[in-house]
Amino acid sequence: MRDVDAGPRVLLKRIRQIMVKPMDPQTRLDRFVEEIAQSMVAEVCSAYVLRADSILELYATFGLNPDAVHLSQLRLGQGLVGTIASSSRALNLSEAQRHPAFQYLPETGEELYHSFLGVPILRAGRTLGVLVIQNEAHRVYSDDEVEAMETVAMVIGELIAQGDLKGLSTAGVELDMEKPVSHHGQSLSDGIGLGHVVLHEPRVVVTNLFNEDTDAELERLEKAIRGLRLTIDDMLARREVAFEGEHREILETYRMFAHDKGWVRRMEEAVRNGLTAEAGVEKVQSDMRAKMQSINDPFMRERLSDFDDLANRLLRQLVGNAGAKASNMPQDAILIARTMGAAELLDYPRDTLRGLVLEDGAPTSHVVIVARAMGIPVVGQAKGVVAVSENGDAIIVDGLAGDVHLRPQQDVQLAFAEKVRFRAKRQEEYRALRTQPNITKDGEEFSLMMNAGLMVDMPQLEESGASGIGLFRTELQFMVASTFPKADAQEKLYRAVISESGGRPVTFRTLDIGGDKVLPYFRNAPDEENPALGWRAIRLALDRPGLFRTQLRALLRASAGSELRLMVPMVSEILELRQSRELIQNEVRHLSKFGHGLPNKVRLGAMLEVPSLLFDLDNLMKEADFISIGSNDLFQFFMATDRGNSHVAGRFDTLGIPFLRALKSIADKAKEHGTSLTLCGEIASRPITALALLALGINKTSMSPAGIGPVKDALLKTDIGALRNELLPCLENGIPDRCARTLIEDFAEKHDIPL
Ligand code: PEP
Ligand code: MG
Numbered sequence: 001m002r003d004v005d006a007g008p009r010v011l012l013k014r015i016r017q018i019m020v021k022p023m024d025p026q027t028r029l030d031r032f033v034e035e036i037a038q039s040m041v042a043e044v045c046s047a048y049v050l051r052a053d054s055i056l057e058l059y060a061t062f063g064l065n066p067d068a069v070h071l072s073q074l075r076l077g078q079g080l081v082g083t084i085a086s087s088s089r090a091l092n093l094s095e096a097q098r099h100p101a102f103q104y105l106p107e108t109g110e111e112l113y114h115s116f117l118g119v120p121i122l123r124a125g126r127t128l129g130v131l132v133i134q135n136e137a138h139r140v141y142s143d144d145e146v147e148a149m150e151t152v153a154m155v156i157g158e159l160i161a162q163g164d165l166k167g168l169s170t171a172g173v174e175l176d177m178e179k180p181v182s183h184h185g186q187s188l189s190d191g192i193g194l195g196h197v198v199l200h201e202p203r204v205v206v207t208n209l210f211n212e213d214t215d216a217e218l219e220r221l222e223k224a225i226r227g228l229r230l231t232i233d234d235m236l237a238r239r240e241v242a243f244e245g246e247h248r249e250i251l252e253t254y255r256m257f258a259h260d261k262g263w264v265r266r267m268e269e270a271v272r273n274g275l276t277a278e279a280g281v282e283k284v285q286s287d288m289r290a291k292m293q294s295i296n297d298p299f300m301r302e303r304l305s306d307f308d309d310l311a312n313r314l315l316r317q318l319v320g321n322a323g324a325k326a327s328n329m330p331q332d333a334i335l336i337a338r339t340m341g342a343a344e345l346l347d348y349p350r351d352t353l354r355g356l357v358l359e360d361g362a363p364t365s366h367v368v369i370v371a372r373a374m375g376i377p378v379v380g381q382a383k384g385v386v387a388v389s390e391n392g393d394a395i396i397v398d399g400l401a402g403d404v405h406l407r408p409q410q411d412v413q414l415a416f417a418e419k420v421r422f423r424a425k426r427q428e429e430y431r432a433l434r435t436q437p438n439i440t441k442d443g444e445e446f447s448l449m450m451n452a453g454l455m456v457d458m459p460q461l462e463e464s465g466a467s468g469i470g471l472f473r474t475e476l477q478f479m480v481a482s483t484f485p486k487a488d489a490q491e492k493l494y495r496a497v498i499s500e501s502g503g504r505p506v507t508f509r510t511l512d513i514g515g516d517k518v519l520p521y522f523r524n525a526p527d528e529e530n531p532a533l534g535w536r537a538i539r540l541a542l543d544r545p546g547l548f549r550t551q552l553r554a555l556l557r558a559s560a561g562s563e564l565r566l567m568v569p570m571v572s573e574i575l576e577l578r579q580s581r582e583l584i585q586n587e588v589r590h591l592s593k594f595g596h597g598l599p600n601k602v603r604l605g606a607m608l609e610v611p612s613l614l615f616d617l618d619n620l621m622k623e624a625d626f627i628s629i630g631s632n633d634l635f636q637f638f639m640a641t642d643r644g645n646s647h648v649a650g651r652f653d654t655l656g657i658p659f660l661r662a663l664k665s666i667a668d669k670a671k672e673h674g675t676s677l678t679l680c681g682e683i684a685s686r687p688i689t690a691l692a693l694l695a696l697g698i699n700k701t702s703m704s705p706a707g708i709g710p711v712k713d714a715l716l717k718t719d720i721g722a723l724r725n726e727l728l729p730c731l732e733n734g735i736p737d738r739c740a741r742t743l744i745e746d747f748a749e750k751h752d753i754p755l
Helices: 006-020 025-039 079-087 143-161 214-237 248-258 261-272 277-293 298-319 342-346 366-373 410-433 459-464 475-479 487-500 537-543 545-558 574-593 611-615 617-623 631-639 657-673 687-696 705-716 720-733 740-750
Strands: 044-050 055-062 073-075 091-093 115-123 126-135 181-184 186-189 192-199 333-337 353-358 378-380 394-398 403-406 447-452 469-473 506-509 563-568 601-608 626-629 676-679 700-703
Touching: 006 025, 006 143, 025 044, 025 055, 025 126, 025 143, 044 079, 055 079, 055 126, 073 079, 079 091, 079 115, 079 126, 115 143, 115 277, 126 143, 126 277, 143 261, 143 277, 186 366, 192 353, 192 410, 214 248, 214 261, 214 277, 214 298, 248 298, 261 277, 277 298, 333 394, 342 366, 353 366, 353 394, 366 378, 366 475, 378 394, 394 410, 410 705, 447 459, 447 705, 459 705, 469 700, 475 487, 487 506, 487 545, 537 545, 537 563, 537 574, 545 563, 545 574, 563 574, 563 626, 574 601, 574 617, 601 611, 601 617, 611 617, 611 631, 611 657, 617 657, 626 657, 631 657, 657 676, 657 687, 657 720, 687 705, 687 720, 687 740, 700 705, 720 740
Parallel strands: 192 333, 333 353, 353 378, 447 469, 447 700, 469 506, 506 563, 563 601, 601 626, 626 676, 676 700
Antiparallel strands: 044 055, 044 126, 055 073, 091 115, 115 126, 181 403, 186 378, 192 394, 394 403
16 A cells, blocks of 8 residues: 555655756756656646746646647636636546536647646745646545645745746746736835835745655754744733734734644644655745635635744744845845834835835835835835745836836836936936025025934935924834833934934924824723824823823923924814923923923924814914914815825815915914914925915925925925915905916916926
8 A cells, every 4th residue: 555654755855856966957847747647656747837928838747748848838717727827726636527627638638537636836825837647547636645746846836936947938938937017006105216126024945845854854843833832922921012013912813823733734744745844834834825815805814814924933933033134135125025014124224225015004104104204115005016026026116106016127127217317317406406595586585394203314304405304203203112212212312303403493293193193002092983083192192291291301301402392283272282381391390400401492382283273373373482384184174084095185185275265364373473383294395385385475394305305496486476466366366267276387387387
């Protein structure tokens, strides 16, 4: 009787002998199929490889007509082989011709054979081809035989991935692995990046496939599984389970899966069949990934992808952390990840990063906020991109359109390289404007500052030519951390920001958390139906004075000897500003009692983001030392449109007449009371809206640093008085058949102003 356990092991041993002998790739593949056929007691063994044109080409056969090699072809989904490839599932049939998908290929002479076993050739969950055995007799192949076939298929997968089978196709078509692929995702950060793939979770490249000593390998596997379980327990035991993106629930799921008997058994089986521990883990992971592709149920997919993460961790346990972070980062790295924490992004050397592609990711995810601050183009929601990418592949990230082009063809590469050159030229031109005074064509002064929130933003101050930081979002330090930053860490950051700003004014905004700015470690955050209207920003700060006071103290200490400008977000009624002032005064008293240095002056501003304040402007202007319009939120509440909801976010024009009237009423009141006024939302960073703002009398704005060059360029070329003369009457009377946008566009075109 055949020893089923020994069968696959012997086969793998022979395959290994063929692998190490020098021979040309076609001979090697021919020897493989011959060896497999003999070992599996099959009359036929054939290997089909998937080409870039979605054709499965017969690459080698033992038993079928040898003249059919490189001639026989099946489309993806066509025939049994095509069905296996498109579904990534094995087919085990005792009467192949009865299967509805069976397709007869006369050139192969396969009509003699009844039973059929075909398995996908997988690598990292991706189907690269199909491996088939056939027998004349009606035979049902055992589970062990299926397993053995899957294991050798994996070895062939490695051959394909390493490029061994390149150039063998007589049709001259390249393989599926090398074909260009484009993904359309969501644009999360502007810009274009050309470079080479760096997988954030690099596939631990399993080079050692065949085991020498099954028992020793089983022991290694067991030890690694034990280690994995311990690490998870360890993470769960920490008081603050606050790994970014790794909340307690996920870890609990991981713990459950790490004990999953089926998963462990399948890996052990692969090792018993002759693979090393790591190759066994990879085999089971690859099967799982393939399964994941055909599952639509999001819950199931999520579970399978948890197993995927777990397998990656296990592989790292087995091969150590070697390769966990790409050691030889290309100089033009484009990171690809399913998901990533902000702190992980900051671990990469900034000067080598050209882009980021995520399978998930949303405009408000922390990693995206940080990437934007670093000026890196980001595309999110690029589903499936990890599976089709290999380290070192050429790639283009188009953060403007939300597209990713993997292994692009030369014409696409050239077109994008041209775009990048054009953008770089524009940047040069903007850089040249930095030293020019901020005065419009007709002599009106304006001031352009930048928004910031992390130390990585600071070099942009010099680079963009901003005259200061009009909005420092202090919550970003909290958002990228895994626990509440301690008082001294806060103070250290504020000190560093003040020192880096080299005397240019900095306006710190006190914590604006809540709403879409979620802190994963903030345990007592309530579940809210409408977080944007909920317990956030100044509301939370006043209800949690401990948190607020710690921050105020850190700000006061960091600004000792200079002026502290701070502003509070989301003020809805003036009382909140008054209460904030009281808290600040208490802290000043406390610090001076203990002899700490204090700021020369503290100026307290209010962010105008809630429309209620529009109806209390006189009092507001009297009470606040300065006002900063947060136009992102003000517009959201003014028009009742969720700024983060893509179905409505672009629905209304920020240059709509009612909103412009509201802005003008603020500007007029600020002027009347002599209160300093700034605007720091996104509309400040687009030339067309920036023109409107200055025409309304808002001459100080703060924006993302990339906006400063184009806005300055446009303002320098504008006779703002002339635009004002056209725009203001329209605000008073309404514009019957034109909106303010077309009015400004027409004006800009007439006067040659770049928008
Ligand atoms: C705003 O709302 O316009 C603003 C600048 O604040 P944030 O975008 O941080 O809410
Ligand atoms: Mg806001």
